Amino acid sequence: MSASQTSDVSPSDVPTLLVKIFGKDRPGITAGLFDTLAAYSVDVVDIEQVVSRGRLVLCALVTEPTVASQGELRATVHSWAESLKLQAEIISGTGDNRPRGEGRSHVTVLGNPLTAEQTAAIAARIAEAGGNIDRVFRLAKYPVTAVEFAVSGCETEPLRTALAVEAHTIGVDVAVVSAGLHRRAQRLVVMDVDSTLIQDEVIELFAAHAGCEDKVAEVTEAAMRGELDFEQSLHARVALLAGLDASVVDKVRAEVRLTPGARTLIRTLKRLGYQVGVVSGGFTQVTDDLKERLGLDFASANTLEIVDGKLTGRVTGEIVDRAGKARLLRRFASEAGVPLAQTVAIGDGANDLDMLNAAGLGVAFNAKPVVRKAADTAVNVPFLDTVLYLLGITREEVEAADGGEELLH
Numbered sequence: 001m002s003a004s005q006t007s008d009v010s011p012s013d014v015p016t017l018l019v020k021i022f023g024k025d026r027p028g029i030t031a032g033l034f035d036t037l038a039a040y041s042v043d044v045v046d047i048e049q050v051v052s053r054g055r056l057v058l059c060a061l062v063t064e065p066t067v068a069s070q071g072e073l074r075a076t077v078h079s080w081a082e083s084l085k086l087q088a089e090i091i092s093g094t095g096d097n098r099p100r101g102e103g104r105s106h107v108t109v110l111g112n113p114l115t116a117e118q119t120a121a122i123a124a125r126i127a128e129a130g131g132n133i134d135r136v137f138r139l140a141k142y143p144v145t146a147v148e149f150a151v152s153g154c155e156t157e158p159l160r161t162a163l164a165v166e167a168h169t170i171g172v173d174v175a176v177v178s179a180g181l182h183r184r185a186q187r188l189v190v191m192d193v194d195s196t197l198i199q200d201e202v203i204e205l206f207a208a209h210a211g212c213e214d215k216v217a218e219v220t221e222a223a224m225r226g227e228l229d230f231e232q233s234l235h236a237r238v239a240l241l242a243g244l245d246a247s248v249v250d251k252v253r254a255e256v257r258l259t260p261g262a263r264t265l266i267r268t269l270k271r272l273g274y275q276v277g278v279v280s281g282g283f284t285q286v287t288d289d290l291k292e293r294l295g296l297d298f299a300s301a302n303t304l305e306i307v308d309g310k311l312t313g314r315v316t317g318e319i320v321d322r323a324g325k326a327r328l329l330r331r332f333a334s335e336a337g338v339p340l341a342q343t344v345a346i347g348d349g350a351n352d353l354d355m356l357n358a359a360g361l362g363v364a365f366n367a368k369p370v371v372r373k374a375a376d377t378a379v380n381v382p383f384l385d386t387v388l389y390l391l392g393i394t395r396e397e398v399e400a401a402d403g404g405e406e407l408l409h
């Protein structure tokens with residue numbers, strides 16, 4: 001992409017030297033290089049450094065010294081590098097880095113493993129979309145390999161569309177989010193519960209105790225075929241639980257299995273200052289317990305009516321359905337003092353779609369195809385903590401949170 005010059009670019013005709021150092025990393029190399037350069041009174045224009053498997057690439061872009069001392073600078077830098085068994089390359093030129101193009105996005109790629117072939121395909125689609133990869137770095141190697149590309153020169157939306165198709169074809173997860181301050185400012189994460197925060201469908205756990213699993217499954221299938229809407233299917237399924245002893249609630253709470261990575265996700269978000277909530281078409285009898293156990297800020301769901309120690313087969317209060325979930329996201333955002341554009345919603349089902357669309361970033365988690373297509377981004381690996389990488393949070397930050405260190409944000 002041809003760079004359109006902007007006013008804040010330093011004059012492009014200033015002579016500069018690019019000093020590149022490559023070799024085995026150890027403490028003191030940066031100090032040594034700049035100590036060497038200091039003798040020539042050059043100014044720093046840019047410094048970039050990468051260490052990969054113990055090998056360092058250090059690039060220093062500095063103003064050119066006087067003509068008389070240039071040869072001496074080159075000789076001194078080379079002899080310093082040789083003394084440390086490093087390679088040095090010094091390239092004369094003019095000006096600063098080319099300014100990054102307009103239209104900036106973060107592309108996160110999750111692979112398990114991530115193959116060279118997949119990486120080639122993603123990079124090729126970025127190039128076809130007119131995007132330039134400005135920077136690449138690894139966010140995590142566990143539980144998946146997560147790499148982030150900083151891309152400029154193309155609009156976020158068409159890039160997302162192009163990469164979503166490619167990701168599906170080659171079997172990786174790709175998230176494309178617009179670069180900008182709002183990404184770091186995201187401060188509220190709201191999750192669905194059944195098959196998102198937990199591996200189970202809570203109604204099925206209750207149905208197993210009531211001995212009506214098959215009937216509940218029939219209603220669920222009818223709803224999936226579109227013969228019943230969510231509210232109708234909720235009432236029909238809850239009615240099958242009528243007469244069940246209320247002591248079953250404790251049993252169901254104990255049976256609930258968290259999704260792998262759920263605790264890590266929530267703990268890390270909390271440490272980083274996020275507020276975290278859940279909304280569920282299931283029941284407060286379970287979500288209130290999850291809120292307590294996981295230290296969540298918000299939880300809302302339907303409530304099973306219990307009279308004289310028995311489930312009545314009815315729900316009380318406001319129904320949490322597809323529209324209700326989006327309404328609750330807005331309510332939580334308002335209570336948390338977070339603009340809707342800075343919220344993240346995570347869900348797997350059709351009744352999460354309004355919430356995923358209302359949020360600043362909607363993440364389809366191991367979702368049905370219809371949800372995956374409609375969401376901003378999809379995660380298809382079974383680890384909930386991988387959502388952190390979509391927010392640009394690195395594994396190192398996750399582990400720092402595990403270690404109980406306070407993180408600044």
Ligand SMILES: [Mg+2]
Pocket residue numbers: 192193194195196347348349
């Ligand atoms: Mg669900």
